[in-house]
């Protein structure tokens with residue numbers, strides 16, 4: 001089986017996936033330890049017997065629904081190729097809007113916390129762009145923090161510290177210059193949890209009580225205590241939660257509350273400023 005045939009095999013095998021060719025290319029690159037350009041440059045190159053078997057095993061798992069990111073242990077986010085595993089959420093392109101919004105407001109000398117960092121996606125993307133800013137990446141899950149720490153090492157990002165904690169409960173009052181978070185925000189009975197990649201992702205990173213807002217409520221409340229005056233809180237949320245999250249920010253006393261849309265034109269990130 002050569003590279004062209006392998007991709008064709010993947011295309012047929014993964015006909016239920018939204019992206020059978022791309023899925024196949026990623027998995028083939030993983031098996032051949034090569035970049036995607038290699039596949040285009042050497043389409044007639046034959047796979048070894050072992051490579052063929054490994055590739056077919058991946059196709060089989062992918063056909064059963066396992067996300068490509070978990071199968072190859074990697075996902076690109078912002079400018080970084082991040083290691084991921086089943087203990088971390090798979091970083092989404094939509095979350096890049098949160099990074100872009102935060103970058104507009106970050107200034108030299110700040111201390112910025114990323115809550116529920118998972119694979120480290122948001123904190124590491126921001127830290128890689130701002131060497132003069134100190135980042136604190138927090139998560140309840142030790143297993144996720146291990147992945148995030150490995151990602152920092154892989155990308156030689158040193159202006160970030162990792163901390164196990166339950167949202168902001170261990171942070172002293174009036175100490176942070178910005179908080180960013182992509183917390184769990186899916187309602188516990190949401191049928192989406194039984195579909196696609198979500199089935200394989202850690203529910204601790206997805207589900208937040210009956211209405212999906214349990215954790216956001218807590219973060220908004222706690223953030224008012226630990227943010228310095230005029231500092232910003234930025235939170236990603238579900239595409240139908242913008243109004244409720246806006247209300248939570250307003251009720252807590254945040255000012256300049258606004259919402260930003262993601263690449264799919266959904267209201268995805270709400271931000272607000274701590275009063276003077």
Ligand code: GLN
Nearest residue numbers: 182183184185186205206
């Ligand atoms: N954005 C993810 C999804 O809906 C959910 C991530 C989260 O709960 N933080 O697929």
